[in-house]
Amino acid sequence: MYTFSNRLKIGSIILMAVGLLGIIGGFVMAPGTVEEAKAMVASHDGGHGESADAHAAVVEHGDGHDAAHDEHLLHQLQNKPWAALYVAAFFFMMIALGVLAFYAIQRAAQAGWSPLLFRVMEGITAYLVPGGIIVFVILLLSVLHMNHLFVWMDSDVVAHDALLQGKSGYLNPTFFLIRAAVFLGGWIAYREYSRKLSLQQDESSDNSKFVLNFRISAAFLVFYLISESIMSWDWIMSVDPHWFSTLFGWYIFASMFVSGITVIAMVTIYLKSKGLLPDVNDSHIHDLAKFMFGISIFWTYLWFSQFMLIWYSNIPEEVTYYVTRIEDYKLPFFGMIAMNFVFPLLLLMNSDFKRVNWFVVLAGIVILAGHYLDIFNAIMPATVGDQWYIGLSEISSVLFFAGFFIFWVFRALATAPLQPKRNPFIEESKHFHY
Amino acid sequence: MASKVIQAFYNDDDVLMHAVKKVKAAKHHIEEVYCPFPVHGLDKAMGLAPTRIAITSFLYGCVGLTVAVVMMNYIMIEDWPQDIGGKPSFSYLENMPAFVPIMFELTVFFAAHLMVITFYLRSRLWPFKKAENPDVRTTDDHFLMEIEIHDNEQELKDLLADTGAVEINISEKNSH
Numbered sequence: 001m002y003t004f005s006n007r008l009k010i011g012s013i014i015l016m017a018v019g020l021l022g023i024i025g026g027f028v029m030a031p032g033t034v035e036e037a038k039a040m041v042a043s044h045d046g047g048h049g050e051s052a053d054a055h056a057a058v059v060e061h062g063d064g065h066d067a068a069h070d071e072h073l074l075h076q077l078q079n080k081p082w083a084a085l086y087v088a089a090f091f092f093m094m095i096a097l098g099v100l101a102f103y104a105i106q107r108a109a110q111a112g113w114s115p116l117l118f119r120v121m122e123g124i125t126a127y128l129v130p131g132g133i134i135v136f137v138i139l140l141l142s143v144l145h146m147n148h149l150f151v152w153m154d155s156d157v158v159a160h161d162a163l164l165q166g167k168s169g170y171l172n173p174t175f176f177l178i179r180a181a182v183f184l185g186g187w188i189a190y191r192e193y194s195r196k197l198s199l200q201q202d203e204s205s206d207n208s209k210f211v212l213n214f215r216i217s218a219a220f221l222v223f224y225l226i227s228e229s230i231m232s233w234d235w236i237m238s239v240d241p242h243w244f245s246t247l248f249g250w251y252i253f254a255s256m257f258v259s260g261i262t263v264i265a266m267v268t269i270y271l272k273s274k275g276l277l278p279d280v281n282d283s284h285i286h287d288l289a290k291f292m293f294g295i296s297i298f299w300t301y302l303w304f305s306q307f308m309l310i311w312y313s314n315i316p317e318e319v320t321y322y323v324t325r326i327e328d329y330k331l332p333f334f335g336m337i338a339m340n341f342v343f344p345l346l347l348l349m350n351s352d353f354k355r356v357n358w359f360v361v362l363a364g365i366v367i368l369a370g371h372y373l374d375i376f377n378a379i380m381p382a383t384v385g386d387q388w389y390i391g392l393s394e395i396s397s398v399l400f401f402a403g404f405f406i407f408w409v410f411r412a413l414a415t416a417p418l419q420p421k422r423n424p425f426i427e428e429s430k431h432f433h434y
Numbered sequence: 435m436a437s438k439v440i441q442a443f444y445n446d447d448d449v450l451m452h453a454v455k456k457v458k459a460a461k462h463h464i465e466e467v468y469c470p471f472p473v474h475g476l477d478k479a480m481g482l483a484p485t486r487i488a489i490t491s492f493l494y495g496c497v498g499l500t501v502a503v504v505m506m507n508y509i510m511i512e513d514w515p516q517d518i519g520g521k522p523s524f525s526y527l528e529n530m531p532a533f534v535p536i537m538f539e540l541t542v543f544f545a546a547h548l549m550v551i552t553f554y555l556r557s558r559l560w561p562f563k564k565a566e567n568p569d570v571r572t573t574d575d576h577f578l579m580e581i582e583i584h585d586n587e588q589e590l591k592d593l594l595a596d597t598g599a600v601e602i603n604i605s606e607k608n609s610h
Contacts, residue, residue: 308531314520349492 002276004414008406015403022396026081029392037074041387075148076384081393082147083383086138088397090235091259091375092405093131094252098260099124100191101224101253102291107194107217112428113287116280118198119418120268124260125191126412127405132184139180139235143173149383152241163242171238179234183227190220202421210424228253236375239382243321247306252378254299258340259371261291262364267409269357276418282355283434289354289363293344296367300341325377328386332373339370372398437582439465439607440590441568442599444577447473453579453597454479460593465580468572487556491549498544502537568605576600 031037103121106114142149151157151164152171158164164171194213201209229249237248245251265288271277272285310318325333347363348354380388420426444450450473457464464480477484507526510533515523522528554560572578579599581590587604594602 304531304534308534311531351488 001417002271002410002414004410005274008410012403012407012410015399016407017403019396019398019400019403022392023081023085023400026084026393026396030081031074031077034070034074037077038070040077041073073387076387079148079383080387080389082138082142082149083379084393084397086135086149087372087375087379087394088401089131089134089138090379091372091398092127092401093135094256094375095259095263095405096125096128096131097187097228098256098258099264100128100187100260101221101228101257102260102264103194104190104217104220104224107214108221110214110425112425113284113432114429115420115423115425116277116284116429116432117264117268118420118423119413119416120271120277121264122195122198122416123413124263124267124409125195127408128191129188130408131401131405132188135235136180136184140177143177149379150238150241151382152238167241171241176234176238179230183231186220186223186227190216190223194220198420199416201423202417204422207424225253228256236378239379240321243318245306245310245318245321247302251299251302251306254295254302255371255374258292258295258299259368261288261295262367264288265292265360266364267413269361271413271418273357279419279430281432282357283432285357285360286351286354286434287432289348289360292360292363292367293348293354296340296344296348299371300337303337303340324381324385329377329381329388332388332390333377336370336373336377339366340374343367343370437607438587439605440581440583440587440594441603441605442579442581442594442597443569443571443601443603444579444598445575445600447577449598450577450579451476451479453594453599456597457579457581457593462581462590462593465582467580468568468578470573470575470577473577487549487553490552491545494548494552495541495545497548498541499537501544502533502540506533506536 031040099121103118103125105111106118106121141147143153145153148154152167153173158168194216197209197213197216201207201213232249232252236252237244265285268277268280268288269285272280307322310322343366344363347359353359376390376394423429442453444453447469450467450469454464454467454476458479458481467476467480469476503526510529511523511526517523521532526533567573568580569576569578579594581594583590583604591602
């Protein structure tokens with residue numbers, strides 16, 4: 001039985017407190033009026049160089065376009081703390097959801113190596129409940145016009161936009177919230193029920209709970225694939241409501257899947273280093289690292305497929321998505337490819353390196369940072385445009401949710417023994433050797 | 435030079451594994467083991483060095499990637515930079531996404547094929563090669579351990595009989 005160590009608890013609470021202060025600071029510092037927004041951009045002139053200068057020049061034109069542009073700038077700067085909060089909230093929720101998908105696959109595939117890690121996965125997916133609710137609350141606040149993250153929620157904008165009117169049968173606030181509630185409800189219901197069955201199986205005298213868990217996991221995977229795809233259109237793609245991509249759902253799936261597997265590996269290595277998972281050996285870490293390696297490449301494959309198809313045909317209505325990213329987000333956009341592809345490719349290719357725990361943790365940190373940037377690149381260009389900056393709001397949001405994630409996950413890990421007792425595959429898993 | 439070898443036959447891979455461990459413990463050099471199928475862990479028990487074929491494959495992949503980059507850069511950018519459907523042929527980087535499928539495929543092609551050829555060369559396999567099989571049964575249902583004899587015939591015989599060998603032969607062998 002694991003007990004939540006005091007040092008970790010205090011550490012996570014400090015992270016949450018510091019993050020919360022920073023988040024509040026970010027909201028306080030956001031401009032309230034057009035004048036403040038203009039002053040903020042002007043004061044950045046020195047730092048931002050050319051682009052800000054060009055911006056100031058446009059602002060000084062003083063024609064009819066001017067007021068609209070200023071309004072746009074104000075919205076971007078007001079969006080910044082919201083977008084930072086949303087990216088971090090989604091990122092940590094997506095880790096828990098990715099782990100849940102991995103867990104369901106392990107159950108449905110009746111994998112022989114992983115039952116030893118089921119409690120670790122269940123601990124991580126515990127975060128889905130509060131994390132999912134936080135994301136839902138942010139979406140709800142967007143619908144209530146507390147921010148401008150989703151431009152299609154603004155009825156003034158829709159009134160002047162034929163394209164958005166055409167999509168309003170799908171992209172309307174009520175239906176949007178209903179879909180979000182159904183998806184979160186489905187994921188959380190599976191998570192809680194599967195966890196309950198998993199604990200009951202330990203005390204049971206036959207395998208009926210295990211078989212039932214196998215069945216609901218297979219059913220969940222069907223629901224998950226559909227809901228995850230729609231979720232990615234709703235929560236991420238719809239910040240750019242004029243743009244669409246068919247493989248977007250799988251692309252976001254790959255991102256959450258690899259982040260989730262990475263977190264499983266890191267939590268496992270942490271618990272193992274404390275001597276709490278005596279039967280977990282290097283072969284289990286090796287398998288997780290292989291998944292990190294393989295899914296990193298899978299993510300790159302989808303990222304490149306999406307990028308290359310749009311770049312190649314260069315249809316204006318699609319290509320603006322990448323034009324804004326390459327113009328304004330050059331470093332995060334291409335830096336993410338290095339972190340999510342080149343780095344894991346070279347680090348995790350060697351079979352021996354995949355068994356070295358600190359090496360896996362190092363690769364994992366880079367992969368997680370890379371996939372944070374992935375979500376950052378997906379949300380920010382549509383919400384804050386060229387006013388992006390990884391500053392107080394962004395870092396504080398990550399710190400807050402990281403602290404909350406650690407707190408919740410390790411609290412959940414402490415509620416049950418770390419090793420399942422009566423899983424039919426547990427002996428195989430204990431002697432798993434690659 | 436011709437030398438005498440002792441050949442011990444086994445009909446079970448578990449027995450074979452124990453025999454290999456026993457012979458290793460008695461500090462005899464195992465010349466070769468012939469099996470009808472891969473026996474998991476046999477290489478470790480025999481103390482064979484790990485293969486380096488994956489490293490060669492990685493290097494061949496790097497060669498393939500280089501070939502693809504140099505070839506496409508020469509043809510598409512340097513030699514005749516035509517405007518084909520508005521693709522930017524001013525520099526390699528600007529037109530790179532269009533070359534990635536070729537870069538990927540050539541990397542895999544080189545890594546796979548050159549590694550297979552390396553495997554054939556290192557394990558001396560080619561068409562019309564004379565089979566080096568000491569006994570036809572080893573391709574079907576028998577395992578054979580071969581140990582060179584250095585004036586210790588009786589000692590080896592006793593040891594191998596003790597390990598559960600179903601048959602022990604002494605034969606002359608020409609070293610290649």
